[in-house]
Structures are given as C-alpha cells and as structure tokens.
Amino acid sequence: MTSPQTAGRAVEPTSWAPLAVVLIGGFIAFLDFFIANVAIPSIQSDLDASAPETQLVMVGYGAALCVGLITGGRMGDLFGPRRMFVIGLAFFTAASAACGFAPSIWFLIVARVVQGLSSAMLTPQVLAVVSHVYTGEARGRAFSAYGLMLGLSGLCGQLIGGMLIALDVAGLDWRTVFLINIPIGLVILALTRRIVPHIRTGAGAKLDLPGAALAIVSLAAVVLPLLEGWEQGWPLWAWLSLIAAVPLFVLFLTHQRRLAARNAAPLIDPGLFRERGFTVGVTAYFVYFMSMGSFFLLFAIYMQEGRGWDPLPSGLLFTTMSAGFFGSSFLAGKFAARIGNQVIALGAGLVAVGYGMVGLIVARIGTDGTAGWGAPGLLVAGFGMGLVAAPLPAAALAGIDPKHASSASGVLSTAMEGGAALGVSLVGVVFFGTLSDSPALDDYPKAFYLSIAVIVAFPVIVTLLVQALPKPASSVAGERQGQGKEASAVEQPVRKTDRQYASER
Numbered sequence: 222m223t224s225p226q227t228a229g230r231a232v233e234p235t236s237w238a239p240l241a242v243v244l245i246g247g248f249i250a251f252l253d254f255f256i257a258n259v260a261i262p263s264i265q266s267d268l269d270a271s272a273p274e275t276q277l278v279m280v281g282y283g284a285a286l287c288v289g290l291i292t293g294g295r296m297g298d299l300f301g302p303r304r305m306f307v308i309g310l311a312f313f314t315a316a317s318a319a320c321g322f323a324p325s326i327w328f329l330i331v332a333r334v335v336q337g338l339s340s341a342m343l344t345p346q347v348l349a350v351v352s353h354v355y356t357g358e359a360r361g362r363a364f365s366a367y368g369l370m371l372g373l374s375g376l377c378g379q380l381i382g383g384m385l386i387a388l389d390v391a392g393l394d395w396r397t398v399f400l401i402n403i404p405i406g407l408v409i410l411a412l413t414r415r416i417v418p419h420i421r422t423g424a425g426a427k428l429d430l431p432g433a434a435l436a437i438v439s440l441a442a443v444v445l446p447l448l449e450g451w452e453q454g455w456p457l458w459a460w461l462s463l464i465a466a467v468p469l470f471v472l473f474l475t476h477q478r479r480l481a482a483r484n485a486a487p488l489i490d491p492g493l494f495r496e497r498g499f500t501v502g503v504t505a506y507f508v509y510f511m512s513m514g515s516f517f518l519l520f521a522i523y524m525q526e527g528r529g530w531d532p533l534p535s536g537l538l539f540t541t542m543s544a545g546f547f548g549s550s551f552l553a554g555k556f557a558a559r560i561g562n563q564v565i566a567l568g569a570g571l572v573a574v575g576y577g578m579v580g581l582i583v584a585r586i587g588t589d590g591t592a593g594w595g596a597p598g599l600l601v602a603g604f605g606m607g608l609v610a611a612p613l614p615a616a617a618l619a620g621i622d623p624k625h626a627s628s629a630s631g632v633l634s635t636a637m638e639g640g641a642a643l644g645v646s647l648v649g650v651v652f653f654g655t656l657s658d659s660p661a662l663d664d665y666p667k668a669f670y671l672s673i674a675v676i677v678a679f680p681v682i683v684t685l686l687v688q689a690l691p692k693p694a695s696s697v698a699g700e701r702q703g704q705g706k707e708a709s710a711v712e713q714p715v716r717k718t719d720r721q722y723a724s725e726r
Contacts, residue, residue, distance in 0.1 A: 297349050322396070346630075451653070497690075582594050
C-alpha cells in the first residue's frame with residue numbers, strides 16, 4: 222500500500238497504522254467543532270460572558286477553520302502532508318490547553334480562533350495521506366474509515382461533551398471538553414513520526430501568498446455573515462460583506478488562472494475543476510452538509526429549548542442516529558460494488574426520509590408527547606448518512622493527481638464547512654423567524670416542522686447531483702469487457718499525469 226512517493230520509515234503493505242494515526246488526529250479536530258456546543262451555558266456562567274461573546278466561542282473556531290482550509294491544503298501539497306499534520310496537531314494541542322485554562326471569555330475566544338486555524342492545517346492532510354499511502358481496494362477501505370470518522374465526530378460530539386460535563390472531572394466542568402485533547406494530541410504527535418511515512422511533494426515550489434490572502438479574505442466575507450448574520454437579525458454589515466465577497470472571489474479566480482497560465486504554483490490548480498467528478502462531488506458535498514450541519518444544530522436547540530432536556534439526555538438521543546450510521550458504514554462498500562455512485566443517491570434519499578419522519582412525528586405529538594418517538598426517523602437518517610459518508614468524497618477525489626491531494630482535500634473540506642454554515646444560516650432564519658420574541662413551548666413544534674421541510678430539500682438535491690457524477694473507471698472497464706464481476710465505486714482512480722495537466726493549461 223505504500224506509494225512510490227513516500228519515503229522515510231517503511232510501512233508494511235498490510236499496515237493500517239498510518240490510517241489509524243491520522244484518523245484519530247482528524248477526529249479530535251472535527252469533534253471540537255461539535256463538542257463545545259453543550260459547554261456554552263457553563264462557559265457563559267463561569268466566565269460571566271454575554272450571549273454574543275459565547276457565540277463567538279463557536280463562530281471563532283468555525284470561521285477560522287473554514288477560511289484556512291484551502292491554504293492549509295496547499296501547504297500540505299508544498300511541504301508534505303505529514304509535516305503539516307504534525308505542525309497543525311502541535312498547535313491544535315497547545316491551543317486546546319489554552320482553551321481549557323482560559324481565565325476570561327476573550328482569552329478563550331482568541332484560543333478558539335488559533336484552534337480553528339490549527340485544525341485547518343491538520344484536517345486536509347488526513348485525506349492526502351490516504352491518497353498517497355493506500356491504493357486499490359485498500360484505498361476504498363481507507364475512505365470508508367475516513368467517512369466513519371467524520372460522521373461519528375459530528376454524531377458523538379454532543380454525547381461526549383455532555384458526558385464530560387456531567388462527570389465534572391476534578392471540578393473542571395466545561396474545561397474538560399478542551400483539556401481532553403492534550404493527552405490524545407501528545408500521543409498522536411509521538412506516533413506520527415514513527416508510523417506515518419514522509420511523502421515527497423512539491424519541493425521547491427513557493428506558497429502563493431497573494432492568493433492565500435485573497436482566499437482567506439474572500440471566504441471570511443462569506444462565512445462571517447453566514448455564521449453571525451442570522452443571530453444579529455441580518456445587520457447592514459452582513460449584507461455589505463456578502464456583496465463584497467463577489468468581486469473578491471472574481472479577483473482570486475483571475476489570479477489563480479494567471480499563475481496557472483505561467484506554469485507557476487497557484488493556491489488551487491484550475492485543472493482540478495476541469496474534472497467533472499471533482500466539481501460535481503464538491504457541489505454535492507456542499508449541499509449535503511447544508512442539511513447535516515443545520516439539522517444537528519436545529520435538533521439540539523429544539524430538544525433543549527423547546528423540550529427542556531439537559532445536554533446529556535439530548536446527546537443520548539443522537540445515539541440512535543449513530544447506530545444507524547455505524548451499521549450502514551460497513552455496508553456502503555458492498556452497496557457501492559453493486560450500484561456504483563448510486564449508493565450516494567440512495568443514502569441521501571434515506572437521509573431526507575429520516576429527517577421527514579422526525580419532523581412529522583414532532584409536529585404530530587406536539588409538546589405533550591415524548592420526543593423519543595423521533596428515534597426511528599433518526600435511525601433511518603443515520604443509516605442514510607453512513608451510505609454517503611465514504612463514497613461521496615471518494616467520488617469527488619477519484620480523478621485527482623496525488624500531488625494535488627491536499628489542495629483538493631482542502632477545497633472539499635471548505636465545501637463541507639461552508640455548506641454547514643450556509644445551512645445553519647438559512648434554517649436559522651426559518652426557525653427563529655417562525656418563533657415570536659417570547660415563544661411559548663407550543664410554538665416550537667411548528668417552527669421545527671417548517672425548518673425540517675427546508676432541510677429535507679438539501680439531500681433531495683444531492684440525489685439529483687449524483688446523476689452527473691462520472692461512472693467509476695473500474696465499472697466502465699467491467700461493462701466494456703462484459704464481465705459480471707462487481708466493481709468497487711471507491712477503487713483506485715485513473716489519475717492524470719503531470720504532462721496531461723500541463724497540456725490542459
């Protein structure tokens with residue numbers, strides 16, 4: 222499984238150790254976006270913070286992560302995914318310690334921003350290592366493991382956070398949700414240099430600093446108003462920021478094309494988007510996470526504010542969704558072998574059905590019934606998520622040259638975070654717009670139901686987008702040869718050579 226582009230410590234052909242190491246590092250980085258949700262009330266009380274200040278604890282991490290992913294991905298291409306993984310994880314661990322021992326709310330906010338930027342350096346390297354180290358069937362299994370990690374980080378975030386706060390280890394209360402990262406981060410740092418191979422990439426190339434600055438500013442102009450605008454009632458600055466983002470993105474794209482035309486080193490190679498699978502896959506990923514991010518937040522708000530549940534019981538209800546996700550993750554490969562990329566459409570369709578079931582049941586039982594009746598819908602939605610989690614990123618990255626693996630992963634992760642931010646913003650407008658200024662408990666089911674109606678539309682759109690994905694190369698070859706053998710949808714892709722990329726320019 223070792224790529225010819227890897228060097229340093231040898232890795233056994235059957236070793237899954239490199240995958241395990243980078244997945245754990247990626248897990249704690251993704252988990253930190255969700256785990257802090259349940260700590261917000263305790264943080265506000267302990268640090269005597271205002272509601273807008275505690276909101277910045279979440280927004281600071283999410284915004285920093287989103288705006289830094291493209292640059293972090295490109296740095297992995299230039300300086301090596303293992304090196305950037307180590308640097309990102311080291312800063313992430315140090316920032317987690319700063320969060321855990323924060324003496325004031327603004328110290329915590331700054332530490333969370335640093336944590337988000339560190340995560341932006343770290344997370345794109347996970348898929349990059351997978352793309353370089355594993356091939357063929359092993360690469361498909363590695364993608365499945367990545368999808369499982371990503372889904373569980375979101376599904377288990379509230380549960381783990383609620384458990385840590387309920388345990389109140391050493392009287393640390395909310396601080397444990399950050400301090401738990403320290404021992405895990407130190408162990409993974411020690412193992413990375415011993416187990417994950419060094420990968421030679423774009424040695425000698427320089428980071429496109431003007432492009433990085435334009436990408437960060439452009440993304441910030443979109444992400445910040447999406448995360449904060451709906452909370453503040455869409456003030457003027459939010460609209461001006463969104464308007465300014467359009468010329469900023471045009472300037473960024475123009476700059477990237479000019480660099481590519483001169484055979485320089487752009488932050489994002491425009492050739493990536495000439496791959497139909499990548500363009501369609503990134504779009505589908507963006508829309509898919511519009512539903513996932515908004516549902517998680519909406520359900521948490523509804524259960525705690527509309528039902529009065531504590532964080533831990535609310536998180537425990539998510540175990541139903543986790544069970545469905547975990548079970549279908551092991552079946553996704555078999556389904557993909559039979560129906561190819563249509564496994565993604567099937568999964569997205571089940572997600573829509575599951576969300577619809579939850580919305581209908583909640584609207585039916587009102588505030589007098591037991592919200593636990595929504596568990597079957599959560600189970601169906603979780604099962605659908607497991608069928609999407611691995612095949613969708615695999616389909617998006619199938620035709621990408623390994624030397625662009627980190628950049629492509631950065632774009633994919635940006636689509637994920639940006640989609641979640643946009644979904645939260647749109648659904649927040651519907652949910653809070655339906656509630657009165659002083660809502661009664663009876664108002665919440667209607668707001669929840671209407672919001673679910675919006676969320677259901679997103680996975681339905683994904684099922685349509687999947688139809689534009691190219692067939693896996695192995696499936697096409699099998700059809701031409703008239704073989705009846707099943708071809709995996711996540712097998713080793715056809716990769717372009719450097720000469721092919723250059724000729725396209």
